[in-house]
Amino acid sequence: xxxxxxxxxxxxxxxxxxxxxxxxxxxxxxxxxxxxxxxxxxxxxxxxxxxxxxxxxxxxxxxxxxxxxxxxxxxxxxxxxxxxxxxxxxxxxxxxxxxxxxxxxxxxxxxxxxxxxxxxxxxxxxxxxxxxxxxxxxxxxxxxxxxxxxxxxxxxxxxxxxxxxxxxxxxxxxxxxxxxxxxxxxxxxxxxxxxxxxxxxxxxxxxxxxxxxxxxxxxxxxxxxxxxxxxxxxxxxxxxxxxxxxxxxxxxxxxxxxxxxxxxxxxxxxxxxxxxxxxxxxxxxxxxxxxxxxxxxxxxxxxxxxxxxxxxxxxxxxxxxxxxxxxxxxxxxxxxxxxxxxxxxxxxxxxxxxxxxxxxxxxxxxxxxxxxxxxxxxxxxxxxxxxxxxxxxxxxxxxxxxxxxxxxxxxxxxxxxxxxxxxxxxxxxxxxxxxxxxxxxxxxxxxxxxxxxxxxxxxxxxxxxxxxxxxxxxxxxxxxxxxxxxxxxxxxxxxxxxxxxxxxxxxxxxxxxxxxxxxxxxxxxxxxxxxxxxxxxxxxxxxxxxxxxxxx
Ligand SMILES: Cc1cc2nc3c(=O)[nH]c(=O)nc-3n(C[C@H](O)[C@H](O)[C@H](O)COP(=O)(O)O)c2cc1C
Ligand code: SF4
Ligand code: SF4
Numbered sequence: 001x002x003x004x005x006x007x008x009x010x011x012x013x014x015x016x017x018x019x020x021x022x023x024x025x026x027x028x029x030x031x032x033x034x035x036x037x038x039x040x041x042x043x044x045x046x047x048x049x050x051x052x053x054x055x056x057x058x059x060x061x062x063x064x065x066x067x068x069x070x071x072x073x074x075x076x077x078x079x080x081x082x083x084x085x086x087x088x089x090x091x092x093x094x095x096x097x098x099x100x101x102x103x104x105x106x107x108x109x110x111x112x113x114x115x116x117x118x119x120x121x122x123x124x125x126x127x128x129x130x131x132x133x134x135x136x137x138x139x140x141x142x143x144x145x146x147x148x149x150x151x152x153x154x155x156x157x158x159x160x161x162x163x164x165x166x167x168x169x170x171x172x173x174x175x176x177x178x179x180x181x182x183x184x185x186x187x188x189x190x191x192x193x194x195x196x197x198x199x200x201x202x203x204x205x206x207x208x209x210x211x212x213x214x215x216x217x218x219x220x221x222x223x224x225x226x227x228x229x230x231x232x233x234x235x236x237x238x239x240x241x242x243x244x245x246x247x248x249x250x251x252x253x254x255x256x257x258x259x260x261x262x263x264x265x266x267x268x269x270x271x272x273x274x275x276x277x278x279x280x281x282x283x284x285x286x287x288x289x290x291x292x293x294x295x296x297x298x299x300x301x302x303x304x305x306x307x308x309x310x311x312x313x314x315x316x317x318x319x320x321x322x323x324x325x326x327x328x329x330x331x332x333x334x335x336x337x338x339x340x341x342x343x344x345x346x347x348x349x350x351x352x353x354x355x356x357x358x359x360x361x362x363x364x365x366x367x368x369x370x371x372x373x374x375x376x377x378x379x380x381x382x383x384x385x386x387x388x389x390x391x392x393x394x395x396x397x398x399x400x401x402x403x404x405x406x407x408x409x410x411x412x413x414x415x416x417x418x419x420x421x422x423x424x425x426x427x428x429x430x431x432x433x434x435x436x437x438x439x440x441x442x443x444x445x446x447x448x449x450x451x452x453x454x455x456x457x458x459x460x461x462x463x464x465x466x467x468x469x470x471x472x473x474x475x476x477x478x479x480x481x482x483x484x485x486x487x488x489x490x491x492x493x494x495x496x497x498x499x500x501x502x503x504x505x506x507x508x509x510x511x512x513x514x515x516x517x518x519x520x521x522x523x524x525x526x527x528x529x530x531x532x533x534x535x536x537x538x539x540x541x542x543x544x545x546x547x548x549x550x551x552x
Contacts, residue, residue: 001263001264001265001271001272002271002272003149003153003271006140006145006146006149006265006271009137009140009141009263010140010141010143012137013137013138013140013141014141017058017141019055019056020056020057020058021056021057022053022056022057022058022076022077022098022099023057023058023060023076023077024044024048024057024058024059024060024074024075024076024094024095024098025060025061025062025065025074025075025076025079025129025130026040026041026044026059026060026061026062026072026073026074027061027062027063027064027065027071027072027073027074027129028041028061028062028063028133029063029064029128029133029213029216029217029248030212030216030246030248030249031064031068031071031209032064032068032071032072032073033248035071035072036072036087036088037071037072037073037086039087039088040072040074040086040087040088040090040091041059041061042088043088043089043091044059044074044091044094044095045059046091047091047092047094047095048095051095051099053095053099056099057095057098057099060132061132061133061134062128062129062130062131062132062133062217063127063128063129063130063131063133063213063216063217063218064125064128064129064213064216064217064371065079065082065128065129066116066117066120066125066128066129066370066371066372067084067110067116067117067368067369067370068209068369068370068371069368069369069370070084070085070110070370071084071085072085072086072087073086073110074086074094075112075129076094076098077098079112079117079129080112081097081098081112082109082110082111082112082117083104083108083109083110084108084109084110085107085108086108090104090105090108093105093108094108114368114389115386115387115389116368116370116372116387116388116389119372119374119382119386119387120372120373120374120387121349121357121373121374121375122357122373123334123337123346123349123356123357123373124214124330124333124334124357124359124373125213125214125217125218125359125371125373126337127139127142127144127217127218127221128213128214128217128218129217130142131218133216133217133218133219133252133256134252134255135259136220136256136259136260136263139218139220139221143340144220144221144224144336145220145224145260145265145271146336146340147224147228147335147336147337147339147340148224148227148228148231148265148270148271148336148339149271150339150340151228151231151232151339152231152270152271152273152275153271153273155339157187157231157232157233157234158187160228160231160232160339161180161183161184161187161232161233162180162343163338163339163342163343164179164180164183164232164335164338164343165178165180165181165183165184165343166180166342166343166344166347167179167180167334167338167343167344167345167346167347167355167356168343168346168347168350168353168355168356169331169334169338169346169355169356170354170355170421171327171328171331172328172329172330172331172334172358172359172433172434173200173291173327173328173330173331173433174328174403174406174430174431174432174433174508175508176354176421176431179327179331182315182325182327183229183232183233183325185313185315185316186233186234186235186315186323186324186325187232187233187234189315189316189323190323191234191235191322191323193320193321193322194235194236194237194322195233195234195235195236195322195323195324195325196235196237196238196239196318196319196320196322196323196324196325197226197229197230197233197235197237197238197239197324197325197326197327198238198239198240198241198293198296198297198300198314198318198319198324198325198326198327199222199226199238199239199240199241199326199327199328199329199332200241200291200293200296200326200327200328200329201215201222201240201241201242201243201246201249201329202241202242202243202284202290202291202296203243203246203291203329203433204243204286204287204288204289204290204291204459205288205404205405205406205432205433205435206404206405206435206455207361207363207404207435207437208361208404208433208434208435209361209371210329210330210359210360210361210371210433210434211328211329211330211433212246212249213359213371214329214330214333214359215242215246215249215252215253215329216246216248216249216252218333219249219252219253219255219256220256220259220260221332221333221336222240222253222329222332222333223253223256223257223260223265223266223279224265224335224336225331225332225333225334225335225336226238226240226277226279226332227265227266227270227277227279228335228336228339229325229327229332229335230275230277230325231275231277233323233325235277235325236275236276236277236278237277237278237279237280238277238278238279238280239279239280239281239282239300239319240253240279240280240281240282241282241284241290241296241299241300242281242282242283242284243283243284243285243286243290244283244284244285244286245286250281250283253281254281257279257280257281261278266278266279282299282300284296284299284305287305287459287461288405288455288459288509289305289306289307289459289460289461289507289509290305292307292507292508292509293314293318293326294307294308294310294314294507295307295461295507296326297314297318297319297324297326300319301319301320305461306461306463307461307463307506307507307509309506314326328433330359330433330434334346334356349375349376350375350376350377350420351376351377351418351420353420353421353422354376354377354420354421354422354431355376356375356376357373357374357375357376358373358374358376358419358431358434359371359372359373359434360372360373360374360383360434360435360436361434361435361436362383362387362388362436362438363435363436363437363438364401364436364437364438364439365391365392365395365438365439365440365442365443366384366388366389366390366391366392366438367388367389367390367391367392368387368388368389369388372387374387374419376418376419376420377418377419377420378418378419379415379416379417379418379419380400380410380414380415380416380417380419381415381416383419383436384397384400384415384438388438391438391440395440395441395442396440396441397412397415397438397439397440398411398412398439398440398441398443398445399411399412399438399439399443399445399523399524400436400437400438400439401429401435401436401437401439401448401516402424402429402430402431402432402435402436402437403424403429403430403431403432403433403435403515404432404433404435404452405452405455405456405459405509405512405513405515405516406430406432406508406509406512406513406515407424407429407430407432407435407512407515407516407519408427408428408429408430408515408516408518408519408520408522409429409439409445409448409516409519409520409523409524410424410427410428410429410519410523411523411524414427419431427519428515428518428519428522429515429519430512430515441539442539442540442541443539443541444482444527444537444538444539444540444541444542445520445523445524445527446478446481446482446520446524446527446528446531446537446542447482447537447539447541447542448516448520449478449516449517449520450475450478450479450481450482452513452516453471453474453475453478453513453516453517454475456471456509456510456513457471457472457474457475459509460472460509460510460513461509463506464504464505464506464507464510466500466501466504466505466510467501467505467506467507467509467510467513470497470500470501470505470510470513471501471510471513473497474494474497474498474501474513474514474517477490477491477493477494477497478494478517481494481528481531481532482531482537482542482543483542483543484531484535484536484537484542484543486531486532487532488532490532491528491532494517495521497514498514498517498518499514501513501514502514527539
């Protein structure tokens with residue numbers, strides 16, 4: 001396989017798509033499939049055949065279109081027309097509309113001009129909803145594997161790293177570490193026993209499904225990013241560590257690896273060069289802590305997935321003691337476009353210190369829930385009110401929780417704040433991997449803190465005492481506050497333990513577990529006091545408060 005072969009495949013696929021006057025795209029990512037989009041696709045196919053339209057109308061399964069809550073989603077004409085909550089029964093009406101311009105039933109028409117769609121900037125998700133994730137030719141037709149070819153044949157590993165550094169890309173797995181710096185550390189590390197590239201597809205944050213969507217919708221993008229990384233750092237073997245709860249992502253990844261090896265864009269002598277790169281998928285059993293890089297590495301090695309102290313960092317001593325590059329799914333998804341368009345192009349998007357775009361899973365009390373990709377630096381208000389369509393049922397906005405269990409709640413006064421790494425940290429939250437939960441006045445913030453503490457307590461691996469005992473103790477205190485039996489001393493104890501757990505835990509799980517407590521105490525202390533002093537929950541969420549003086 002050389003560059004000419006690749007071009008030929010792309011041309012052939014484009015020609016194969018060309019005769020079709022009409023394209024109907026059906027979302028076949030997990031969330032739409034769970035509402036039977038496979039049946040919708042079969043019904044549309046049958047309808048097209050019944051009318052003898054096979055020559056002019058093509059029905060294609062594509063990845064996630066973003067507005068998951070309205071699924072199954074169908075689109076046509078470069079997303080000019082969109083349909084929501086589609087069932088197999090709607091197939092005839094959709095074909096009528098697409099082919100004969102007959103009006104479609106109002107219930108299934110989705111306004112494709114909604115700011116939810118138009119307000120986004122897609123880099124990571126650019127192929128999602130456009131290409132068939134199960135077909136390598138479809139990926140190649142939109143320029144797939146061109147960046148890998150270009151890197152292997154026209155760039156030195158150092159030049160690749162230079163472009164990644166120039167781009168300003170920071171890791172999307174949570175900590176926001178500069179990707180170029182990590183790559184150059186691994187490249188410089190002596191790898192006498194080899195080096196590894198790992199894609200962290202564990203995605204354990206509650207409510208987060210950004211990585212899953214990319215894996216299900218555009219798996220070759222991840223393989224291409226990993227192969228470019230492997231070339232840059234000098235690795236020949238890669239692992240994708242994906243949680244077993246993502247069976248569709250795992251299947252599509254495995255199929256994509258087979259297709260890529262068959263075409264020679266992965267495997268031995270990639271693209272007819274001297275570079276070889278093999279990738280294997282490893283399944284995680286679904287423990288949140290296994291997303292932590294050292295625990296993940298232990299798990300791949302066949303050991304119990306628990307973190308170890310760093311240094312040494314995986315870049316120096318990772319998988320089987322060798323230099324290992326570990327990046328998140330979304331980080332890898334940004335690599336091919338950076339190599340294709342240059343680091344300066346990427347650095348021109350976003351803010352001074354947070355470059356590019358970020359994918360968020362927008363959830364909670366907001367009209368449009370789903371996946372969005374926006375340039376770094378847009379305001380929270382724009383996300384919640386423009387893309388998200390505001391708070392339903394005329395209720396009042398209360399807070400946005402970002403960063404999952406490691407993050408915090410941001411109150412109304414910061415709605416105009418730019419969403420970037422530094423700004424979010426300055427108000428006591430974090431970007432994290434991209435979970436964004438909008439809350440209205442029906443949420444109790446103490447209950448929210450308790451929810452995340454319950455998660456951390458259950459997911460604590462138990463290796464170190466501050467986290468194992470501290471999260472349980474904090475949870476008990478939060479439970480006491482929400483059930484109206486806590487005193488001021490309990491609140492003081494909660495704050496003391498939170499500090500200890502933050503500063504003495506071994507890994508990020510324990511270190512960040514008090515964050516939701518800190519941020520809710522910072523902005524919603526009155527709600528804690530209300531539970532303690534008046535034994536009442538303003539939002540009416542917590543269990544029936546006991547009469548004053550009862551309990552202790
Ligand atoms: C408890 C815990 C869970 C984590 N889970 C994930 C995860 O699911 N996916 C991920 O990419 N990073 C996760 N991380 C961060 C990883 O340790 C690591 O920083 C990241 O994979 C590096 O990739 P990046 O530089 O591309 O962000 C987690 C960290 C901690 C402490
Ligand atoms: S319960 Fe005991 S034996 Fe089992 S994993 Fe935990 S520490 Fe190890
Ligand atoms: S902080 Fe928690 S999750 Fe991390 S090693 Fe310690 S006990 Fe395990």
